[in-house]
Amino acid sequence: MRALSIGILPFVIWVVGVACDGTGGAPAPSPTPPPAATPTPAPGGELPALPSIAFERVVGGFERPTFVTGAGDGSGRLFVLEKRGTIRIVLNGQVAPQPFLDIRSRVTSSGNEQGLLGLAFHPGFAANGRFFVYYTAANGGANTLAEFRVAPGDPDRADPASGRVLFAIEDQYSNHNGGMLAFGPDGYLYIALGDGGGAGDPLRAGQDLANPLGSILRIDVDSPPAAGRAYAIPPDNPFAARDGARPEIWAYGLRNPWRFSFDRETGDLWIADVGQNAREEVNFQPAGAPGGQNYGWSIMEGSICYRPAQGCDRSGLTLPVFDYTHDDGCSVTGGYVYRGQAFPALRGAYLVADYCTGSAWALRWQGSQLQVTRLADFPTGISSxxxxxxxxxxxxRDQAGTLERITAR
Known part of the structure; x- marks a missing residue:
């Protein structure tokens, strides 16, 4: 297969923060370093040099793919979501002729940011066949979390009749729907919701703990459901006992956290939040953090003030560990910390890219500092x-309709 070679540009940025009014005054607080989560430095204290990155096409022909993941069952299958409401199986570079799941009748994908957006397999999927999807629902566009099960006797087909809605959160705009689902190392399901859409957070959802929008939720799908809910609330959720707050909220102050990921080795959480008109950001939550972080939207957009445009009060806010201006792109697509075995020099690097331009970076902790290495451009249109x-x-890749493997050399 033909690979597109991506090199590394010869400079490194050490993130120190900027003033909230964007004037370059007093630096923002340094990002919280991870506990024992850093890659092993080379002799002399330097991190190993990053390799050049390339992309190999696995297969194409998808209709606006939004996500890809394994099932954690050792089958070697990849599951590719299509915006319209289908999940396709890829095995050994071939797409199965029948969808794993087809819920087009349940999904609206008319808005550019609507559709089937997220998928997470239960940690015990190999035994219980349970998985969860997130989509914008037909007949109103509500942000919907649903559980399905694999069809009896056929591991390559889900049972559409098994679908059970866990929540449907009304949303009056078509954009900023979030959509990422992932089980954390604690076994709980984390769900990203955008601020509900409309420019500038007109609902003021980002700072409203009574509103689940603009947040990452954390729920228990294995314990008996809480009263009035289809799931349980983890007792250590930060707002579980606060009057007037949604007990599902784990973190808030987010605009559109389209993709987040857990480092499978350390448990650290990386959250890429799509910005408004000026900055795209990446947030970091070390493993073991108690939750309750306020990532600032819509008081701040990235590391600068948004409401008000100058002199905003950033007390109590958790600032991004990395952000970039719209000179480099328009919409961040969060990635993963590489923990595979094929490319040892890449291990420990969190990869992130911009949807519009392909601008890309590798983020690595070295002690208490975050080393940010600018990479040569990735392909454009990376939806996930x-x-x-x-x-x-x-x-x-969204419009290209391709699934591609990241390689390094």
Missing amino acids: FGEDDAGELYIV
Whole structure:
């Protein structure tokens, strides 16, 4: 297969933060370093040099793919979501003729940011056949989380009749729907919701703990459901006992956290949040953090003030560990920390790219500092990164309709 070679540009940025009014005054607080989560430095204290990155086409022909993931069951299958409401299986570079799941009748994908957006397989999927999807629902566009099960006797087909809605959150705009689902190392399901859409957070959802929009939720899908809900609330959720707050909220102050990921080795959480008109950001939450972080939207957009445009109060806010201006792109697509075995020099690097331009970076902790290495441009139109069961990384490209494997040399 023909590979597109991506080199590394010869400079490194050490993130120190900027003033919230964008004037370059007093630096923002340094990002919280991870506990024992850093890659092993080379002799002399330097991180190993990053390799050049390339992309190999696995297969094409998808209709606006939005996500790709393995099932964690050792089958070697990849599952590719299509915006319209289908999940396709890829095995050994071939797409199965029948969809794993087809819920087009349940999904609206008329808006550019609507459709089937997220998929997470239960940690016990190999035994219980349970998985979860996130989509914008037909007849109103509600942000919907649903559980399905594999059809009896056929591991390559889900049972559409098994579908059970866990929540449907009304949303009056078509954009900023979030969509990422992932089980954390604690066994709980994390769900990303955007601020509900409309420019500038007109609902003020980002700072409203009574509103689940603009947040990452954390729920228990294995314990008996809480009263009035189809799931349980983890007792250590940060707002579980606060009057007037949604007990599902794990973190808030987010505009459109389209993709987040857990480092499968350390448990650290990386959150890429799509910005408004000025900055795209990446947030970091170390493993073991208690939750309750306020990532600032719509008081701040990235590391600068948004409301008000100058002199905003950033007390109590958790600032991004990395952000970039719209000189380099328009919409961040969050990736993963590479933990595969095929390319040892890439291990420990969190890869992130811009949807519009392909601008790309590798982020690595070195002690308490985050080393940000600018990479040569990735392909444009990356709608999502994804991991297979072995920790190897892939991308899916929206308009190109391709699934591609990330390689390094």
